Amino acid sequence: MTATETHAPATDEHAPATPESLPSPGGLAGLLSSGDHKTLGRMWILASLLLGGFVLVCGLLLHIERANLPGLEVFAGIESFRQFFTLYRVGLIFLFVAPLWIGLATLVVPLQIGARGVAFPRAAAAAFWGWLTGAGILVASWAIDGGLVGGGEQRAVELSLLSFAMVVLSLLAATAVLLTTMCTQRPAGMSLERMPLFSWSMLVAGGVWLLSLPVLVANLVIMWVDLRGPGAVRYGAGQNLYEQVSWVFDQPQVFVFAIPAIGVVGEILQVAFGAPQQRRWGLMLSLVGLAGVFSFGADLQRFFSPTAQTTPLYVASGIVVALVVVALLGGWADLGRAARRLPRPSGYLAVAMSALGVLVFAAIVGFIRVLGGAVGFLRSFARHNESWQSDLDRALAPLDDLRGTMAGAGLLDLVAMAAVLGAVAGLFYWSPKIFGRRASHAAGFGVAAIVGAGGLLVGLMGLVAGFLGQPERPSTHFASSGAEAVAVLAVIGVIGVLLGLGVVVIVALRGATALARGASTVPDPWGGHTMEWFATSPPPPDNFGAEPVVPVRSPHPLWDTPAADADEKGDS
């Protein structure tokens, strides 16, 4: 078989064996050769959490340097500061947030849609190992004086570009596998609109990744070709390297990495309230789709189009994303009203609420940032009245000046933290499927409090620094006079996030150890409504064993059966 092998129908007794149905070797050989989506998902999750810890340490060092604390000069000069600055940004999204979502989705989505595996298991395995290898080379290339900045060793910079492209291509391959799985492996009755909210949000986010990240690869290849020449003309020049890829870390593109968090929160809230999102289901799906459409940012590249941040599309994206978040809150409020009861408190609910809170602040900051672009429109309306224009100038100057400031860094941190918290909420919620045991509620409450507060502190301090005029691109490695206190608060926030992430890593490692020892728990400990809770915990190699799956007549198949009702009553 090759990487393009498809699954045989589960009912066909004469069908060739799939990777899931073959007996797999145990131990390290089993891990290295596995095409099982659950094993791959666990490896994505663990690797991205560990790399996330490394990336956050880089972020901590940057904030310590900015704080200009006496006796605590971390970097030798501006060049090494810039190298870490780019490593932090690239790592935050491509070594931490995106792979964490890929891992969770690779594990959960096939179960949620009632599939027995992913569409291309070997391609899924190749994507993981390609990403891990690329991530290792990427970090090594930065360590040997590379990175997306000039002044370093040219061959190391070339290696940084190539390894970055390898990481992105691997993530794209994993995304394509997931999208194909969602399009082709659904059972009868599971139409697209009946897919659970998390799967739907991954479909939307994955679709936007698939359409936008190839443009990033195009940027990287142009830079690499120019750099390989005797003298870089423009694209491979050191000061231009990061600028060409900066659109990925800026509005609106950055929001696409938090879209799956909406799906996780939506799933968890329905279970916590014990009620399905029936009345506003179509609206919720549409809102997620709308957020995806307006998160596409590959066309808003400031390097090639300096006025990109004043275009109507850019302004509209920030406004629409904020409105989507408000409408989602309304939809969930409606869910709570229909349930007529308070949600059951749990660790995963606490983390999900923390994610939602940070996401709301991210949307607010995004909204505030695009107002700078809207200032131009307002001025054009008031151009016939000088008095109005001067009043507007005075009132809106702080917003106009936010462009190019640390407010952008604050937004990136807020979105990334919302995404991480969303993924961690999913990790706690689906822990019976991932590790064969329930994650501790106490740990969930702790993570929700520490990471939520830390993430908010880091992000909001970025906004404050923006209002204080701190530039986003580091022209110096220290905060200017008056902004040191803000940087110190950001340091405290990052330390909180790191502590919380440490708790998550411990939970994941303990879960993995328990799983290796054969841990198992009841299939549906929370009274879930989607297909994954029909499988045992942990699920067998082909997800549902010989059991036929429940009929799919709604987005909540397990709540449509009397047996599930009885189970849930017994559980509660």
Next chain:
Amino acid sequence: MSGQAAATEVVTPAIAPRRRTLQVGTGFAAAAVMMYFGGLLGVYFSERAEFLRANPGGSWIPAGSRIELTAPTVMAWTLLLSVVTMQWVVHATKRDDRRHTLIALVVTAMFGVAVINQTAFQYRQMELAIDGGSLAAPLIYTISGSHLALVVVALAYLFVMAVRALTAPAPSVHLDGMSAAAMLWHVMVFVYLVIWVGLFVTK
């Protein structure tokens, strides 16, 4: 929750995967490929327009370099012909016509190899160097080189599917894979036509 389903509900008998998995997967890959070239061409057109705005009457293609239209046009016609032979492959595979499948595959592959050869000729003819003096050079080589890589990938995909189909008891068993390979081939041809117009016709 509704809980309205009857206790005697007949459960769905199986999780039957949909057909055309390879076509759907290749469709997603093709979409990503098109966005990749969209990104490259977007940068090219944007930079060319900016250059010409800043240098009215200037030449985007550096002096001493020749971008002839003959070789690219021959390549465009070669690829357009390969679209026909590629569909011949799919048609013959569908009818389990092993002989025509093989003939059409060989002809299509020859067209692909011819395009690689023509690209190499064009590179020699252009005398365009990435020497730090021209914005156009790195962009032209990136775009045409990426297309060359796509031709190689499409050929490799076609080869894998050909081996599968021709060694199977009935080639039509692998119609999904062959159609998927054809889809990538057609996308490759479409991308070249855009490059032909954007880079070589309008220069």
